[in-house]
Amino acid sequence: MRHDVILRLFAMMLFSLALTGCIHYEHNSAEGKPVDQVATIQQFDKHLTIFKIDDDQTLYWLSRQNEYRLGAGVHRLQVTRFISAQAQTAPLAMTVELAGGRTYGLYGNVSSNRWSFDIRDVETGKSASVIDHLNKTP
Numbered sequence: 001m002r003h004d005v006i007l008r009l010f011a012m013m014l015f016s017l018a019l020t021g022c023i024h025y026e027h028n029s030a031e032g033k034p035v036d037q038v039a040t041i042q043q044f045d046k047h048l049t050i051f052k053i054d055d056d057q058t059l060y061w062l063s064r065q066n067e068y069r070l071g072a073g074v075h076r077l078q079v080t081r082f083i084s085a086q087a088q089t090a091p092l093a094m095t096v097e098l099a100g101g102r103t104y105g106l107y108g109n110v111s112s113n114r115w116s117f118d119i120r121d122v123e124t125g126k127s128a129s130v131i132d133h134l135n136k137t138p
Contacts (some may be wrong), residue, residue, distance in 0.1 A: 027053050029071030039098035041068040041119060045108035048117055051091045052078040072100030074130060079117045081108065092117060096128040104128055 030038045043049070043066050050058055050068055054076050058065060075098065078091040096119045098104065108117045119128040 024067035024069060025050075025058050025065040026069045027056065027071065027075075029054070029073070029075070030069045033071055033100075035101060037072050037100040039070050039072055039100060040103045041070065041098075042103060042105050042122070043067065044105045045117070047082050048079055048106055048108045049082065050077055050106065051080045052076075068106075070098055072098055074098075077119070079106070081110075081115050081117075089115065094119065095130045097130045098128055 041050070049065065052058065053068070053070060058068070074095060076093060076095050078093045080091045081089045083089065092115075094117070096104075098119075103122050104119050105122050106117060106119060108115060120126060121128065
């Protein structure tokens with residue numbers, strides 16, 4: 001009898017682990033909102049992952065997210081690039097303005113040991129990046 005319980009527990013743990021392979025992340029700004037008020041960011045570059053959204057850490061260390069859902073509006077994203085399974089870069093930050101009901105892609109660019117990323121609307125190709133007016137000098 002005891003072995004049955006242990007085997008069931010082990011099977012449930014394996015099943016749970018299998019489900020965490022690729023998941024989506026839903027930011028608290030999207031919770032409980034209708035689809036037309038939620039923007040989706042799809043991860044098209046497998047080396048990139050969103051590390052933080054508005055200073056809220058994503059669950060990137062738990063499982064690889066392939067889709068992020070955020071409430072429409074302005075958000076501050078921090079993205080890191082994985083160099084290998086054990087090594088990653090320091091995060092880069094970007095402020096984006098996302099429209100509800102739209103789907104965006106997370107795209108990366110590597111050039112001579114430097115990297116960058118962009119969040120673009122998958123239909124129009126338009127960047128969602130917002131220029132930070134606080135850092136501009138008159």
